[in-house]
Amino acid sequence: MKALLDLWSYLLASPLLGLTATLLAYQAGVVLFKRTGQQAWANPVLIAIILIGLFLWFSGVPYERYFDSARIIHFLLGPATVALAVPLFTQWRNLKRMAMPLIVGLFAGSAAAAFSAMAIASWLGASPETVRSLAPKSVTTPIAMGVAEKIGGLPSLTAVLVVLTGILGAACFPTLFRLLGIKRHATQGFAVGLAAHGLGTARAFMVSEEMGAFAALAMGLNGIVTALLLPLLLH
Amino acid sequence: MVATFSLLLLYQLAGELLVHAFGWPFPGPVIGMSLFFLTLLARGTVSHELRNGTNALLQHLSLLFVPAGAGVMVHLHRIADEWLPIAVALVASTLIGLAVTALVIRAMAGDSEKERT
Numbered sequence: 001m002k003a004l005l006d007l008w009s010y011l012l013a014s015p016l017l018g019l020t021a022t023l024l025a026y027q028a029g030v031v032l033f034k035r036t037g038q039q040a041w042a043n044p045v046l047i048a049i050i051l052i053g054l055f056l057w058f059s060g061v062p063y064e065r066y067f068d069s070a071r072i073i074h075f076l077l078g079p080a081t082v083a084l085a086v087p088l089f090t091q092w093r094n095l096k097r098m099a100m101p102l103i104v105g106l107f108a109g110s111a112a113a114a115f116s117a118m119a120i121a122s123w124l125g126a127s128p129e130t131v132r133s134l135a136p137k138s139v140t141t142p143i144a145m146g147v148a149e150k151i152g153g154l155p156s157l158t159a160v161l162v163v164l165t166g167i168l169g170a171a172c173f174p175t176l177f178r179l180l181g182i183k184r185h186a187t188q189g190f191a192v193g194l195a196a197h198g199l200g201t202a203r204a205f206m207v208s209e210e211m212g213a214f215a216a217l218a219m220g221l222n223g224i225v226t227a228l229l230l231p232l233l234l235h
Numbered sequence: 236m237v238a239t240f241s242l243l244l245l246y247q248l249a250g251e252l253l254v255h256a257f258g259w260p261f262p263g264p265v266i267g268m269s270l271f272f273l274t275l276l277a278r279g280t281v282s283h284e285l286r287n288g289t290n291a292l293l294q295h296l297s298l299l300f301v302p303a304g305a306g307v308m309v310h311l312h313r314i315a316d317e318w319l320p321i322a323v324a325l326v327a328s329t330l331i332g333l334a335v336t337a338l339v340i341r342a343m344a345g346d347s348e349k350e351r352t
Contacts (some may be wrong), residue, residue, distance in 0.1 A: 018302075026298045045243025045297050045304060052305040063308045070302040075294070077299045079243040081264035083289035085271035086281055101343035117324045124320035130313065134324055138332055141303050142262040156306050157313065161325065163304035168329045171295075176333055187340045189284045195332035202296040212293075218336075222266055224319070227260050 005047020012061065018069025025051035028107060040171035045163065045199060077141065077198070084201075084216040091213030102190055102217075108224050109194045113138040114230060129154055135160040135234065136226055138169075140197040143223040150231040162197065170203035189214030194222045246271040256315025 011017045028051060029044030036042040056066055067074070088095070095102070117134045126134075133153035136144040141162050148158035173192045182188060185208050192200035193215030201219050203211030250267030253259065259266070275281060307314065314321060 009281040018265070022298075022301050025303055043299055046348045048301045049304040049307060052301065053289075053308050056308055056331045057275055063306060066305065067302055073299055075240055078247045078264040078267075080292050080299060081262075082243045082267040083292050085246075085268045085275060086286060086289040087283075088268075088272050089281060090274040090286075092276070097241050098340070098344050101340045104343060105336045105340040109332050109336030112335040113328050116331045117328035120327050121320040121324035124323055126317050126320035126324070130317050130321065134321070134328075137325070138329075141300065142264065146260070147264065151350065154310075157310050159303040160307045160314075161321070163300050164307075164325055165329055166297075166300065168325060169333060172330060173333055176330060177337060180334060180337065182341055182346065184341070184344075184346050187337050187344070187346065190340060191333045191336035194336050195329055195339070199300060201299050202293070205293060205296075220268060223265055224261060231260070 002084065005188050012065060012069075015069040015071050015072060019072065021052060021055055021066070022048070022073055025049075027103070040175075043167045043171055044171075046167050049163070068182045080198075081220075083142070084220065087155060087205075087209060087213040088216055088220075091210055091217075091232045094210065094215065095217055098151075098186060106194065106218065106225060109191065110225050110229075111140070113195050122232050132234070134155040134161055135230055137165045138197065139223045139226045140219055143227050147227055147230050163199070166196045166199025171201045173200065173203070185211040186214045190218040193218030197222075236284075236288050241283055242285070243267075243271075243289070243292075272283070 015124050025042055025048040029042075029047030031041070032047055033042045033044045052066070055061075056063060112193040114135050117137060118131050121134050122128075122131045129152070132151050133148050134154065135151060136158060139147070139162070141159055142159050144162045145155040148155045169192055173188065173196070177183075177191075182191075188207075189204045189211035192204050194202075197219045201212060201215035204215035242252040247264050249270055250265070250268075251263030253266050254261060254263045
């Protein structure tokens with residue numbers, strides 16, 4: 001028994017357990033997503049988060065401990081963000097042609113996403129910290145956490161809300177755009193990158209490179225607009 | 236793959252250095268992406284190796300959100316207490332953000348490839 005406990009605390013101290021658990025949970029999510037014929041509710045990230053949550057709940061491992069050991073995966077968001085320059089470059093001509101509509105869409109969509117979230121939450125009685133944590137939820141995790149800190153939200157709550165928003169946006173956009181009759185890949189991509197950051201962008205790349213590139217552009221631009229304007233407007 | 240990854244890390248590093256040197260309110264990787272993009276524009280082409288390497292990383296972009304998303308564990312109490320405003324606000328604002336952006340762009344740019352000028 002003592003040997004087992006020693007092994008357990010040894011494993012907890014190394015990244016091995018957190019990395020393995022994360023990759024296995026995600027892999028299970030991908031398999032389920034494919035088995036169900038890519039049903040929106042079977043989102044691989046959502047499934048992975050639920051599985052990791054159950055694992056932490058039953059093993060009693062604190063989240064901070066897990067995050068430390070899976071930090072390398074979280075870190076890769078940085079180089080992945082830099083890598084988005086490549087699809088952006090290959091689609092540059094298409095992007096330039098639509099510059100004006102995209103800029104207007106950017107400001108309208110960015111404001112609509114942030115302020116509708118805040119208005120609805122406070123109208124339904126959410127606490128001020130929750131309302132402020134919701135404001136930057138459409139932009140990519142590192143930017144959103146920084147903004148939340150500046151405007152009096154809780155950065156770690158914002159990180160969760162950002163991921164949930166990304167899952168929702170990636171799951172809903174095909175149906176929503178079918179109902180609204182929006183067909184153009186460029187328009188769909190830009191909207192989903194703006195409203196659902198990297199998770200929306202990842203889903204857009206599954207449809208076409210054009211959709212993915214427009215999503216990547218919108219994700220970057222909305223990150224910059226939100227980082228600059230939200231702290232000023234909510235001061 | 237190693238060359239591509241080193242390149243990405245170098246641009247990220249350059250982005251972080253600029254952000255810290257000038258006190259910009261952006262994350263380093265976003266600046267790194269902009270610098271990398273400007274370099275590609277100046278050079279005019281992307282090598283096969285670079286394209287394959289970055290594609291490999293971007294294919295698994297959603298996996299990278301799992302550790303941060305699992306932070307939901309820390310906030311279970313708050314989410315249980317405020318689940319209604321949080322759920323309604325998340326769903327509605329995501330749909331509103333998607334719809335407003337797409338409708339504005341369609342109103343200004345049209346919805347078919349032919350309408351491009």
